[in-house]
Amino acid sequence: MKIGELAKRLDISTDTLRYYEKHGLLSFSERSESGYRIYSPKHEKQMQFILRAKAVGFSLKEIQELLEIKLEKQQHSCGEVKQLTLQKRQTVRDKIAELKRFEKSLSLLADACCGGPELATGCSILTTLEAADDIVI
Amino acid sequence: MKIGELAKRLDISTDTLRYYEKHGLLSFSERSESGYRIYSPKHEKQMQFILRAKAVGFSLKEIQELLEIKLEKQQHSCGEVKQLTLQKRQTVRDKIAELKRFEKSLSLLADACCGGPELATGCSILTTLEAADDIVI
DNA sequence: GTTGACCTTGGAGTTTACTCAAAGGTTTAT
DNA sequence: ATAAACCTTTGAGTAAACTCCAAGGTCAAC
Ligand SMILES: [Zn+2]
Ligand SMILES: [Zn+2]
Ligand SMILES: [Zn+2]
Ligand SMILES: [Zn+2]
Numbered sequence: 468m469k470i471g472e473l474a475k476r477l478d479i480s481t482d483t484l485r486y487y488e489k490h491g492l493l494s495f496s497e498r499s500e501s502g503y504r505i506y507s508p509k510h511e512k513q514m515q516f517i518l519r520a521k522a523v524g525f526s527l528k529e530i531q532e533l534l535e536i537k538l539e540k541q542q543h544s545c546g547e548v549k550q551l552t553l554q555k556r557q558t559v560r561d562k563i564a565e566l567k568r569f570e571k572s573l574s575l576l577a578d579a580c581c582g583g584p585e586l587a588t589g590c591s592i593l594t595t596l597e598a599a600d601d602i603v604i
Numbered sequence: 605m606k607i608g609e610l611a612k613r614l615d616i617s618t619d620t621l622r623y624y625e626k627h628g629l630l631s632f633s634e635r636s637e638s639g640y641r642i643y644s645p646k647h648e649k650q651m652q653f654i655l656r657a658k659a660v661g662f663s664l665k666e667i668q669e670l671l672e673i674k675l676e677k678q679q680h681s682c683g684e685v686k687q688l689t690l691q692k693r694q695t696v697r698d699k700i701a702e703l704k705r706f707e708k709s710l711s712l713l714a715d716a717c718c719g720g721p722e723l724a725t726g727c728s729i730l731t732t733l734e735a736a737d738d739i740v741i
Numbered sequence: 742g743t744t745g746a747c748c749t750t751g752g753a754g755t756t757t758a759c760t761c762a763a764a765g766g767t768t769t770a771t
Numbered sequence: 772a773t774a775a776a777c778c779t780t781t782g783a784g785t786a787a788a789c790t791c792c793a794a795g796g797t798c799a800a801c
Contacts, residue, residue, distance in 0.1 A: 545723075548717060573693040581686075583681070
């Protein structure tokens with residue numbers, strides 16, 4: 468399987484596949500006589516692992532750690548894997564909390580504004596951002 | 605007021621102040637004979653607007669739009685301001701939704717893993733990422 | 742045998758919001 | 772008068788994950 472076919476099967480770009488290889492996520496493939504990358508089903512499996520890990524929120528750097536553990540399972544414990552997962556969940560939760568604060572502030576701002584065709588001179592959103600220490604945050 | 609004092613009052617760096625000026629967020633200040641930036645209370649007010657807008661989640665680019673409206677309030681309507689706010693809230697909500705999907709997937713993965721000192725050969729997190737089409741997402 | 746689709750590499754560009762460094766000029770305090 | 776603390780500019784670097792481009796080599800079809 469050449470790179471174009473694998474990319475199509477995974478619904479990603481060939482650039483992405485080369486990028487992952489360059490950054491140590493996808494192990495090197497064989498090359499044809501003319502230098503083309505030739506992929507095996509193992510490569511496709513590995514890519515599916517990567518894409519699933521991405522789908523649950525892991526960054527490429529974190530996926531690298533998971534792959535290292537996966538490749539030498541004998542040297543690592545369940546506890547390590549779970550810790551990576553829990554750490555990730557915590558950063559996700561922190562981001563959610565921050566975004567929820569944003570959402571709340573934006574809702575307060577929007578609710579206080581009539582949103583009509585009046586001139587923005589008296590817009591409560593602008594005046595709040597100019598001066599309020601109470602509503603915001 | 606020179607840049608160092610304003611930075612200290614706002615609890616940001618002088619680099620940030622110069623960066624905002626360069627990117628059109630903070631209007632140009634007067635200069636002393638020797639070329640130092642001299643800021644007035646108006647500049648401090650404008651920075652407070654910017655920092656409040658940042659605190660509710662607006663990006664610098666979005667803050668630029670808000671500032672444009674603010675500077676020519678006569679040419680703009682409440683509706684425009686509210687629309688910017690509602691648009692921003694929607695992107696925030698979309699991000700929250702994505703992160704919540706991540707959180708849920710990560711919780712499912714973590715809950716299924718014993719997290720003990722056993723070898724990672726049978727770790728359910730790894731096997732799920734290798735093959736599952738059911739739990740994940 | 743030549744078009745067109747595919748592959749290669751290296752390197753640059755994108756986005757966001759800074760942050761740091763170098764090399765130098767100015768002000769203030771002692 | 773000199774050291775410390777400030778200020779200036781330009782330009783480069785950071786993170787994250789690609790994406791695009793140029794210049795060229797290869798392969799399959801008609
Ligand atoms: Zn209104
Ligand atoms: Zn309004
Ligand atoms: Zn276990
Ligand atoms: Zn486990």
